[in-house]
Amino acid sequence: MHIGLIGASGRLGTLVCENLVQQKLTFTKIAREDLQNIPSFMQLLQHVSESMIILDISLPVGTENICNIINNLEEKNLKQIKGLVIGTTGHNDRQKQLLLSTSQKIPICMVSNFSKGVYLFEEILKAKTSQGLTVTELARALGFDMAMTEIHHTLKKDAPSGTAITLAEAGKIPAKQISSVRVGKVVGDHSIHLSADSESLEIKHTAHARKLFAEGAIELCKNIYTQAPKPGFLRKEDFFIS
Numbered sequence: 001m002h003i004g005l006i007g008a009s010g011r012l013g014t015l016v017c018e019n020l021v022q023q024k025l026t027f028t029k030i031a032r033e034d035l036q037n038i039p040s041f042m043q044l045l046q047h048v049s050e051s052m053i054i055l056d057i058s059l060p061v062g063t064e065n066i067c068n069i070i071n072n073l074e075e076k077n078l079k080q081i082k083g084l085v086i087g088t089t090g091h092n093d094r095q096k097q098l099l100l101s102t103s104q105k106i107p108i109c110m111v112s113n114f115s116k117g118v119y120l121f122e123e124i125l126k127a128k129t130s131q132g133l134t135v136t137e138l139a140r141a142l143g144f145d146m147a148m149t150e151i152h153h154t155l156k157k158d159a160p161s162g163t164a165i166t167l168a169e170a171g172k173i174p175a176k177q178i179s180s181v182r183v184g185k186v187v188g189d190h191s192i193h194l195s196a197d198s199e200s201l202e203i204k205h206t207a208h209a210r211k212l213f214a215e216g217a218i219e220l221c222k223n224i225y226t227q228a229p230k231p232g233f234l235r236k237e238d239f240f241i242s
């Protein structure tokens, strides 16, 4: 497997590069300039003789640029790209639409959080109780009010976090019930608070180190590359376990 990495010089990108080197996996850093036009990108593709999966962990504009490139590549060159894994968060509606149309050309997997714990968290929120209710439905029936908080480092650009949006969708928690805090160097905390008259409950995920996301991202790329799915929007659930 060869990885084309967008966002290689970033906080997460640096850790992905370190991990790829440790695993002796080959990769190419895709810089902002490589995504400016088709000739620049073609130059990069020609240097990478093998097929590759692209991992985007940059900013929404980086995602937009790679989508525009993919949509304008000739069919024969497109064959070299086995998929696009997006860890970047904070896309606007127009960028989400662009991702949807680009998925007709190549397989795309969007993962707001590469950790296994958040995947588990999401599944807990989507699970059914013994009465056939969702956790949220049961909580509300029992008189609990629900809200979410997410805490991240001060350099994070988007709010609420991509993970908070994903978890809120899974738990059918209204967006206005999400609070974002930016403080210090917090890697990523997500909590769902359930509060009733005389008791409260909290479901919390804490990312202890950013390398967690790097490991998860590479594992997901490997699984997608191995399974070689057809173009379309991929369900991350189908690729979290190898």
Ligand SMILES: NC(=O)C1=CN([C@@H]2O[C@H](COP(=O)(O)OP(=O)(O)OC[C@H]3O[C@@H](n4cnc5c(N)ncnc54)[C@H](O)[C@@H]3O)[C@@H](O)[C@H]2O)C=CC1
Binding pocket: 006, 007, 008, 009, 010, 011, 012, 013, 030, 031, 032, 035, 057, 058, 059, 060, 061, 062, 065, 086, 087, 088, 089, 090, 111, 112, 113, 114, 115, 158, 162, 213
């Ligand atoms: N899915 C997940 O598990 C995780 C996702 N993230 C997301 O990944 C993204 C990056 O996070 P950090 O590394 O902390 O940010 P960062 O700001 O440290 O790095 C951003 C990187 O993107 C590059 N970049 C910016 N604009 C670009 C463009 N137009 N074209 C190509 N490259 C461009 C920068 O040069 C830099 O290398 C954010 O959206 C963040 O929310 C971060 C951690 C975990």
Ligand SMILES: O=C(O)C1=N[C@H](C(=O)O)C[C@H](O)C1
Binding pocket: 089, 112, 113, 114, 152, 156, 157, 160, 161, 162, 163, 164, 187, 188, 189
């Ligand atoms: O920017 C970050 O740092 C993180 N971003 C992702 C998000 O927006 O959910 C994942 C993780 O929480 C760290």
